Amino acid sequence: MPENEERACRSAPQARAADPEEVAEAAARLCGGKASFVTGATLTVDGGRTAW
Numbered sequence: 001m002p003e004n005e006e007r008a009c010r011s012a013p014q015a016r017a018a019d020p021e022e023v024a025e026a027a028a029r030l031c032g033g034k035a036s037f038v039t040g041a042t043l044t045v046d047g048g049r050t051a052w
Contacts, residue, residue: 013048 009016026045029035044050 013051016047018045018047 005017023045026043030038030043
């Protein structure tokens with residue numbers, strides 16, 4: 001459904017979909033040693049959509 005994807009991108013704060021690498025970077029950050037004390041948290045990776 002390309003028209004739905006286009007409409008969703010137009011209404012998003014960044015006006016685009018995430019690249020897979022951008023989502024992977026967030027996941028990799030949580031797997032790293034600097035996140036060793038992070039527990040029970042949800043990291044929202046949505047380009048600001050839920051904050052809009």
